[in-house]
Amino acid sequence: MHVAMVTSYYPPSTGGMERFVYQLTQRLRARGIKVTVFTGDHFGRTNLSDVVQLRTRAVLLGNPLVPSLFKLSFDSYDILHAHDEHALTSNAVAFVKKEKPFVMHCHGSFSGGSFAWKMFVEFYMHTLGKFTISKADATVALCPTEARQLANYGAKNIRIIPNALNPDEVNLKADPEIFRTRYNLKGKRIVLFVGRLIPLKGAQLIPKIASDFNDDVVFAVVGDGPLRAKLLQEIKERKLKNVISTGRIDSQTLFSAYNACELVIVPSTSEGIPAVVLEAILFGKPLVCSDLPNIRDYFENVCSFAKPGDAKSFAQKVSEVLKKPPQDSQLELAKELVFERFNWKRVIQDVLDIYKEVVNK
Known part of the structure; x- marks a missing residue:
């Protein structure tokens, strides 16, 4: 054939x-x-x-x-x-x-x-x-x-x-201290963004979202792209101490970041089923995502959904998940679904x- x-x-x-x-x-x-x-x-x-x-x-x-x-x-x-x-x-x-x-x-x-x-x-x-x-x-x-x-x-x-995705290529036991130490995040609660820095992925919302939180909640932006310079400039202008932009990182550091974070944020305005969602679930992490049907259809029980493009909506949902994350049993069921279907x-x-x-x- x-x-x-x-x-x-x-x-x-x-x-x-x-x-x-x-x-x-x-x-x-x-x-x-x-x-x-x-x-x-x-x-x-x-x-x-x-x-x-x-x-x-x-x-x-x-x-x-x-x-x-x-x-x-x-x-x-x-x-x-x-x-x-x-x-x-x-x-x-x-x-x-x-x-x-x-x-x-x-x-x-x-x-x-x-x-x-x-x-x-x-x-x-x-x-x-x-x-x-x-x-x-x-x-x-x-x-x-x-x-x-x-x-x-x-x-x-x-x-x-x-x-x-191929779960065999993901190191679920990566040491979270690798990421925490490299970016001076010991003792911080980490909200993780992973993706290309382009308008579609919504990283430009992160400074606005982060401004609603104290410095003990750090938003870590992992990835590179044409919006990175603008993102760094806005972080500087807002004098934010709770947003870091790492650029691209190697896979083992990324796996460490997943284990170090408390939740993963996906503020895209349009998506299929992005790898970051599947990876976050494999690492047992809850998500705050734009309310998009491709994600909701499969992972409604472990995702909290915000209005696409709305920083206030995302800040509210992040705060709610940090206070009350999904039950471990729900996260485990989502992980089983990823292993079985994805x-x-x-x-x-x-x-x-x-x-x-x-x-x-």
Whole structure:
């Protein structure tokens, strides 16, 4: 079986979808499936094998335009597997698929975002998006809420497959004192943010949230990105002593940070099922998250939900969780769910089952 995996972003780009597609590709190959990845060149050149990088002519609202995809022939492939129903690369696959089996893999883009983004999504999904998913022989949704939304736009044969991680790669016994000592946080109550410093992830809210707390509650911002300079400037202007920005840290220090913190904060305005949520649950940590359906569908019992983009709402929820965290039994049930449902063995088998079905249809 030969799969054409089409994605708008891929490593060395570092977002969640590209990491998922990379892991999916590698694990399918390990199961004997031949996979060729088709993507653009707007994020840099990759030296990975079996990756075809096509010329990106423009990037519109983060969406790369790769017109040569419309000219490609996929006649030699058994399955076309495209990622992100809002991507122009997925639109191209829908146009050129002919009779080839086509799997449309959605990544949670319905949830959250600005008013303008929501209006764009609504218009797009009634036009080009509806056309794209109507051409799919199977559609993958992250969660039940997204599956219902996709059905409203005409998606058929919808399967729910969440994101995944490999628990074996996570050191749950990492020493919390490594992080505390490195950043002089002994005796502090730590609220942890992990993610890229871009508007979508909401790190710009952290100084406003932190200003409602005394210095014994420290907000640790782990990650890098274009907003870091602005974040550091606001910390300085507000004279905040309870916010630190670590930049990127190695994995063992990150695992130490999870064990050192009391809760994890996820103030994103739009999300799929981010790795930080799954990792926090593996470490037995409660979360304060933006109220987004992809997270609520699975982890309502261990997440406290705040209004997206509202610093006061987040401050209130953080205060509540610090005073009264979820019961250990609830955290343990969530951890069991992550081990059982959000693991690569299960995800790969689900994808292979879809491949078998659409090929034999």
